[in-house]
Amino acid sequence: MSGGGAGASRSDARRNRALVLQAARSAFAEGGLVVTLEEIARRAGVGAGTVHRHFPSKERLFAAAVTDRIRLFADTAQDLSDVTEPGEVFFRFFASVARLATENRAVGEALETPELSAAGGAAGAGREFVAAFEVLLRRAQEAGAVRGDVVIEDVRTLLVGCLAMERRRVAAGDTTGVPGRMTALARDALRPGRTVTELPSAPRRRNSVECGVCGAPVAVARTGRPARYCGGACRQKAHRARRARAQGRNADAASAGRQRP
Structure with a gap:
């Protein structure tokens, strides 16, 4: 008998917790954290004490x-x-x-x-x-x-x-x-x-290296030439950007040459 009573008690506890949680989801979705535990208890159809037993604070709920x-x-x-x-x-x-x-x-x-x-x-x-x-x-x-x-x-x-x-x-x-x-x-x-402004760079940490394209941290090599980019994709982007700038300068120079008397 006692085992059956304990099982029923646990089943009731699980059901009450589910009711409280369901009511809390609905109430918080509508009103946010200003909703009181008393309002949630009312929606769940349980007493305020039941809510507190399952969730000691409103923040936990x-x-x-x-x-x-x-x-x-x-x-x-x-x-x-x-x-x-x-x-x-x-x-x-x-x-x-x-x-x-x-x-x-x-x-x-x-x-x-x-x-x-x-x-x-x-x-x-x-x-x-x-x-x-x-x-x-x-x-x-x-x-x-x-x-x-x-x-x-x-x-x-x-x-x-x-x-x-x-x-x-x-x-x-x-x-x-x-x-x-x-x-x-x-x-x-x-x-x-659509970029209309350049974002200020975040202060660099001491001895840190950031990718010159995306700003991601770059592993610092113990020996050899320091890495400038986080990976091949950013390295290729930087290469394409340099090539485009060079082509632009060459085009400007050629245009200026044609315009001379």
């Missing part, structure tokens, strides 16, 4: 509620890491994350303030998301679709800015009827052909 969505972002980015059109895939993924995070306030707040989701499995999911997103960025840069002086922290900051702009656009009563308009404008800053 918040982290549990956003873990699945952040992990889905990470898994999607990993699945896209070997596509044949890395540039367009990168921009589409950026726009999709911005749209979903704008619609889901909990995910948006987790991306804006990573420490909110630093508990439990959410912390690992967040690291996986950033690492997978960085792979998409690197591949897009290697394909020449994203400017080479951008790093993953720039992309994350721009993404957070898109969330704020999209919310402001909606709150202000957007009249364009084009969802994601601000995100599309922001993404253009990442395209090499």
Whole structure:
């Protein structure tokens, strides 16, 4: 009898935890972290004490509620890491994350303030998301679709800015009827052909070497000539850029020669 009672108790506990988590996902998606545990308990149909037994703090419950969505972002980015059109895939993924995070306030707040989701499995999911997103960025840069002086922290900051702009656009009563308009404008800053300003270089660490094309760290050789680029792709890009500049100078010189009396 006691074994059956214990099993039923564990089953009830699992059911209550699932109810709380489901209610939390819905509530946080609508209102973000300002939603109270009492409101979540009401939606779940359980007492506040039940919520506290499963999740000692609202921050832990918040982290549990956003873990699945952040992990889905990470898994999607990993699945896209070997596509044949890395540039367009990168921009589409950026726009999709911005749209979903704008619609889901909990995910948006987790991306804006990573420490909110630093508990439990959410912390690992967040690291996986950033690492997978960085792979998409690197591949897009290697394909020449994203400017080479951008790093993953720039992309994350721009993404957070898109969330704020999209919310402001909606709150202000957007009249364009084009969802994601601000995100599309922001993404253009990442395209090499639209570059209007040169990003200031981050301070270099002592004894560090950065790729002359994409800025990625370059392994320092113990002997021989110091490396200037992180790999063959960037070396070829630099070679093509030097050749194009030389051809441009030759063309200018030839044009000037023809114009002399």
